[in-house]
Amino acid sequence: MSLLTLDAVTVLRGQCPVVDAVSLAIDAGEVVGLIGPNGAGKTTLLRGALGLLPHTGRSSLSQMPPAARARHAAWLPQGREIAWPVDVETLVALGRVPHGAGLSALSAKDAAAVERALARMDLGGFRKRIATRLSGGEQARVLLARALAQEAPLLLADEPIAGLDPGHQIATMEVFNDLAAEGCGVVVSLHDLGLAARYCSRLVLMAAGRVVADGPPAEVLSPDRLAAVFGITAFLADTADGLVLQPLSRSGLRP
Amino acid sequence: MIPFPRLLAGLAALVVALFLVSLLIGPAGISPGRGLAALFHDDGGPMTLVMREIRLPRALLGVMVGASLGLSGAAMQGYLRNPLAEPGLIGVSGSAALGAVLAIQTGVAASFALALPLAALAGAGIAVGLLLALAGPRGDSLTLILAGIAISALAGALTSLVLNLSPNPFAASDIVFWMLGSLADRSFLHVALALPFMAGGAALLLPLARGLDTLTLGEDAAAALGTRLGRLRLMLVAGTAAMVGAATAVAGTIGFVGLVVPHLLRGAVGARPGRLLAASALGGAAMVLAADIAVRIVLPGRDLKLGVLTAIVGAPLFLHLVYRTRRDLE
Numbered sequence: 001m002s003l004l005t006l007d008a009v010t011v012l013r014g015q016c017p018v019v020d021a022v023s024l025a026i027d028a029g030e031v032v033g034l035i036g037p038n039g040a041g042k043t044t045l046l047r048g049a050l051g052l053l054p055h056t057g058r059s060s061l062s063q064m065p066p067a068a069r070a071r072h073a074a075w076l077p078q079g080r081e082i083a084w085p086v087d088v089e090t091l092v093a094l095g096r097v098p099h100g101a102g103l104s105a106l107s108a109k110d111a112a113a114v115e116r117a118l119a120r121m122d123l124g125g126f127r128k129r130i131a132t133r134l135s136g137g138e139q140a141r142v143l144l145a146r147a148l149a150q151e152a153p154l155l156l157a158d159e160p161i162a163g164l165d166p167g168h169q170i171a172t173m174e175v176f177n178d179l180a181a182e183g184c185g186v187v188v189s190l191h192d193l194g195l196a197a198r199y200c201s202r203l204v205l206m207a208a209g210r211v212v213a214d215g216p217p218a219e220v221l222s223p224d225r226l227a228a229v230f231g232i233t234a235f236l237a238d239t240a241d242g243l244v245l246q247p248l249s250r251s252g253l254r255p
Numbered sequence: 256m257i258p259f260p261r262l263l264a265g266l267a268a269l270v271v272a273l274f275l276v277s278l279l280i281g282p283a284g285i286s287p288g289r290g291l292a293a294l295f296h297d298d299g300g301p302m303t304l305v306m307r308e309i310r311l312p313r314a315l316l317g318v319m320v321g322a323s324l325g326l327s328g329a330a331m332q333g334y335l336r337n338p339l340a341e342p343g344l345i346g347v348s349g350s351a352a353l354g355a356v357l358a359i360q361t362g363v364a365a366s367f368a369l370a371l372p373l374a375a376l377a378g379a380g381i382a383v384g385l386l387l388a389l390a391g392p393r394g395d396s397l398t399l400i401l402a403g404i405a406i407s408a409l410a411g412a413l414t415s416l417v418l419n420l421s422p423n424p425f426a427a428s429d430i431v432f433w434m435l436g437s438l439a440d441r442s443f444l445h446v447a448l449a450l451p452f453m454a455g456g457a458a459l460l461l462p463l464a465r466g467l468d469t470l471t472l473g474e475d476a477a478a479a480l481g482t483r484l485g486r487l488r489l490m491l492v493a494g495t496a497a498m499v500g501a502a503t504a505v506a507g508t509i510g511f512v513g514l515v516v517p518h519l520l521r522g523a524v525g526a527r528p529g530r531l532l533a534a535s536a537l538g539g540a541a542m543v544l545a546a547d548i549a550v551r552i553v554l555p556g557r558d559l560k561l562g563v564l565t566a567i568v569g570a571p572l573f574l575h576l577v578y579r580t581r582r583d584l585e
Contacts, residue, residue, distance in 0.1 A: 047475070050478075050479055052475055052478050052479065066478070066481045066482070066483055067481045069479075069481065070479060070480050070481035071481075073479070074479070075475070075476065075479035076476075077472075077473060077475040077476050077479075079473060079475070081471075081472060081473035081476070082471065082472070083336035083470065083471045083472075083473070084336070084471050084521075084526040084527070084528060085526045086471060086525060086526045086527060087525060090525060090527060091471070091472075094468060094469055094471065094472060094480065095480075097465055097468065097469055097480050097481065098480055098481045102464065102465050102529070103259070103464050103465075103529055103530055104259075143472070146472065150480075
């Protein structure tokens with residue numbers, strides 16, 4: 001079942017297309033890694049798809065009314081903003097707002113969803129801590145837990161693992177795979193190509209606002225593309241543990 | 256942390272207590288028991304007149320003005336995600352004051368009882384129109400602040416111009432005293448004029464609680480959680496303008512309540528901007544009632560102005576809060 005369909009989505013900044021006629025379909029059970037160099041249009045594509053930016057073309061998400069969209073797709077922005085010194089539990093419970101949580105105490109169903117999200121992100125011991133006083137990486141996990149508490153069929157996460165320690169980076173990618181196994185779809189933008197190769201079921205490679213490759217990691221991450229798009233050479237090996245990618249040096253060929 | 260319903264109940268009890276004290280204080284020297292009796296049973300004499308026509312409207316206006324300033328201050332801080340925001344930021348109180356000043360200067364204020372507050376409301380209305388035209392339908396919070404500051408500055412400058420060119424020293428002194436802010440000598444006409452605007456404003460601001468909560472995560476995440484930001488902003492501006500415009504129209508400019516009350520109560524609601532709305536409305540009412548009681552006790556017979564007292568008490572309180580916040584950050 002397709003959770004998100006984009007048809008020739010274009011986002012302009014002034015006259016210049018930042019996202020140029022992108023068509024994509026995201027299905028349940030997928031962990032789609034959105035990769036590409038800085039400024040390739042990854043964030044703009046996700047925001048355009050959600051309808052947070054004016055765009056042309058068709059996005060199945062931006063056509064939904066805001067309340068229905070919030071129950072269908074959770075969005076974790078790149079900017080990690082926590083404006084007020086609320087406790088972790090309260091912050092994560094904001095993910096239940098689309099399901100009707102408000103000023104009064106949480107319903108049993110909402111409280112259970114918050115518990116599941118805290119457990120998934122290994123934040124059980126943090127529930128009463130003030131979110132603004134946590135470290136940057138801990139705040140990132142709390143904000144992802146908020147998106148998980150939304151329990152939407154589709155999760156769009158913009159660089160969720162940037163700034164996390166290796167253990168929590170891997171744990172987070174495993175959470176995405178668990179979600180996919182439970183029937184959700186996940187789109188995650190990331191810069192760590194090694195983790196993208198190992199933990200995504202499909203990669204979408206963007207450059208200059210366009211999708212230049214879309215497929216299984218082993219197909220997308222060819223040495224030619226790494227050179228052409230990122231301007232790097234990399235060690236690539238198909239091991240018993242799956243695809244291993246380690247960037248080595250800048251290639252002579254600059255994008 | 257106190258449970259939220261208990262906090263609201265406690266604040267409401269405080270407001271009721273202060274309301275009663277406000278009713279029982281005044282230069283007429285009526286004993287509490289006889290005063291309350293005269294309030295409920297018309298004795299045909301001056302006591303009922305004093306209680307019903309002087310003290311009751313004054314106490315009611317204290318609740319209404321305080322609740323307006325507290326609620327709109329909390330809403331403004333929640334929307335801008337800035338604890339330094341206050342309801343006057345969007346230029347409404349300055350413009351309402353300008354309207355009132357023009358009414359005093361031109362003598363329109365003396366022509367009929369509600370001329371002055373109506374002129375102030377007109378000033379507030381013009382300011383909102385200008386603000387929304389300047390900030391545009393899709394503008395962000397920064398555009399709103401900048402447009403508000405510009406309007407405030409213009410209204411302040413025009414008020415100074417009126418004072419500067421005033422040929423009549425009595426009008427000038429009237430203007431200065433009116434601007435200091437007071438609840439003395441108000442009538443039920445003032446209550447009746449302000450109530451619809453304040454009730455309407457509250458009906459626009461209180462439902463913003465959920466949206467303001469989601470804004471804790473930033474505008475992008477809030478929008479993705481289903482909050483319609485354009486609509487929220489319009490309701491915020493309209494609600495604040497109605498409440499603060501009406502408050503300024505009947506009481507003059509009363510500073511620091513909208514800034515300090517949300518600050519004082521933020522810890523008690525676990526910093527949740529949505530819960531802060533109702534709590535600040537009650538807290539604001541309590542603070543203005545208390546200040547209005549104090550002006551009658553501290554200097555009886557000298558007509559100490561309410562706005563002067565809130566600023567004298569509010570500014571050091573605010574400094575203390577700034578100091579405490581700094582200590583928390585270090």
